[in-house]
Amino acid sequence: MDSPEQNIPDFSIVLGIETSCDETSAAVVARLPDGSGRIVSNVVRTQWERHRPYGGVVPEIAARAHVECLDILIQEAMREADIAFADLDAVAATAGPGLIGGLIVGLVTGKAIALASRLPFIAVHHLEAHALTVGLTEGLRPPYLLLLVSGGHTQLLIVRGAGDYERLGTTIDDALGEAFDKTAKLLGLGFPGGPAVEQAARGGNERFDLPRPMLGRPEPHFSFAGLKTAVRRTAEQLAPLKPQDVADLAASFQAAVIASVADRCARAMDIAAERLGSGTPLRFVVAGGVAANERLRGSLRALAEKRGYTFHVPPAQLCSDNAAMIAWAGAERLALRLIDPLGAPVRPRWPLDLDAQPAIGAGVKA
Ligand code: KG4
Ligand code: ZN
Numbered sequence: 266m267d268s269p270e271q272n273i274p275d276f277s278i279v280l281g282i283e284t285s286c287d288e289t290s291a292a293v294v295a296r297l298p299d300g301s302g303r304i305v306s307n308v309v310r311t312q313w314e315r316h317r318p319y320g321g322v323v324p325e326i327a328a329r330a331h332v333e334c335l336d337i338l339i340q341e342a343m344r345e346a347d348i349a350f351a352d353l354d355a356v357a358a359t360a361g362p363g364l365i366g367g368l369i370v371g372l373v374t375g376k377a378i379a380l381a382s383r384l385p386f387i388a389v390h391h392l393e394a395h396a397l398t399v400g401l402t403e404g405l406r407p408p409y410l411l412l413l414v415s416g417g418h419t420q421l422l423i424v425r426g427a428g429d430y431e432r433l434g435t436t437i438d439d440a441l442g443e444a445f446d447k448t449a450k451l452l453g454l455g456f457p458g459g460p461a462v463e464q465a466a467r468g469g470n471e472r473f474d475l476p477r478p479m480l481g482r483p484e485p486h487f488s489f490a491g492l493k494t495a496v497r498r499t500a501e502q503l504a505p506l507k508p509q510d511v512a513d514l515a516a517s518f519q520a521a522v523i524a525s526v527a528d529r530c531a532r533a534m535d536i537a538a539e540r541l542g543s544g545t546p547l548r549f550v551v552a553g554g555v556a557a558n559e560r561l562r563g564s565l566r567a568l569a570e571k572r573g574y575t576f577h578v579p580p581a582q583l584c585s586d587n588a589a590m591i592a593w594a595g596a597e598r599l600a601l602r603l604i605d606p607l608g609a610p611v612r613p614r615w616p617l618d619l620d621a622q623p624a625i626g627a628g629v630k631a
Contacts, residue, residue: 277354277599278305278346280378281592282339284331284371285363285391286416287312287322290588291339293346293353294401296596302401306345307589308338309582313457320450322416328366335374342588350382355604357595360388361612362417368611376607387595388609391586392617394594395552396424398579401593405577408545410537412530412565415553416442416457419487421533422618423540424550427597431540432618433533434485441522442555444489448496448518452511462515463558469509469516473499477524485533486624492521523564530565534572549574557581 275298283290292307312330316322343350358375361368372388379386395413399405407424410433419441421434439447442459449458454465475495478488496518503510530549538547549569555561556578569576583590598604 275600277596278348278352279355279357279387279592279596279599280339280342280350280353280375281389281588281590281595282335282356282358282371282375283391283586283588283591284335284367285359285361286367286586287316287327288586289331289334289338290586290591291335291342292588292592293342293348294589294592294596296593296600300406300600301404302593302596304401304589306342307587308342308345309587310334310338317456320456321446322364324364324366327364328370331367331370335370339374339378350378350384353382353384355379355385355387355595355599356382357387357389357591357598359391359394359591360609361391361615363391363613365611365613368613372609372611380607385599385604386607386609387598387603388605389591389594389598390615390617391591392418392420393427394590396422396430396550396617397427397594397597398552398583398590399550399577400597401589402579402583403577405548405550408541409548409550409577410533410574411550411552412526412533412556413553414441414526414551414555416440416446418553420617421485421529423537427594427601428603430618432616432621433536434487434529435621435624436487436489437624438488438490439493441487441489441526442553444493444522445555447493448515451493451497451500452506452514454511454515459555459558462519463560465512465515466519466560469512469514471517471520472513473517475499475517475521477521477528479525480528483532484624485529485536487525487529489522492518492525519558519560523561526561527564527568531568531572534569534574547572547574548577550577552579552584554585556584
């Protein structure tokens, strides 16, 4: 009998499964012989309603919610794609990083489908999936400089190819999405915080002079904990907050964040230009949930253009967690024959650049 690793066609159809945080998602993606991709179906169910009363994602609730609906979402994605499991070329599921309970749900389900249908299985790195999404949405191929900004990660990376990453910078405390979420909670803006802060900031004036963390530092690392504390102190001084105070604080927070992130990205652009060498086209990609922020996108686009980089960002619905990006990362790895055994473990902590050192001390976010 043939092993599932054999007979991999240039044209492939991959089922993707995403359960690493608070979105349950299943998708079918096709990879064409010219390396371009098509989303055939992409079903996403968010769990925000379940977590809202707690003001943040509760891991146990997330895992149970994935169990409740993942099989239904896979059925929906397959029905929409109008194919059977036997028509697939591989199954890809997120193996990490993320919340362990949810990861187990998705990984075990993906393995079971692969085993029962005798298909290759691919254990996908969630951040790699964010990193490669521009290949699916606009056919952009590495190398490029990537700013990855999500609820759990804030990194600047040179992407050289699937599995080939050089981390230039990371956060020494909170992730950017986390800073948005905590600020939203503090201002009573609800959950998830990023879109709520962005919305509140639209009606606000940047009247508070909040710190711009890490400005001018030679290494393109990030820090947001001090900024969050500054927002809290300002809010405490103003209490009780009027609606206009909330809007102004949101606007001031967002402006400080964007100034800091733009400064860090400018530094990384200089470093990446040097590392990639002359003759390599300079491309700057922003991905991850926070990349949905319009002000951030606008500022980073202007910065990239000023520095001779082209600017690329997936459409907002593919910036936040979805299984189309997992299926696509799976298809890219399948094309490189990077297939995983069914014993592939969940990896709640899993650095993208295995050589990267902690920004300060040990145990800092990888
Ligand atoms: O990538 P993602 O969907 O999940 C993780 O892998 O973490 O990112 C979610 C994060 C949350 O912190 C959310 O508040 C933030 O992205 N986010 C935003 C916006 N939309 C989502 N942050 C700022 N502005 C937004 N419009
Ligand atoms: Zn994500």
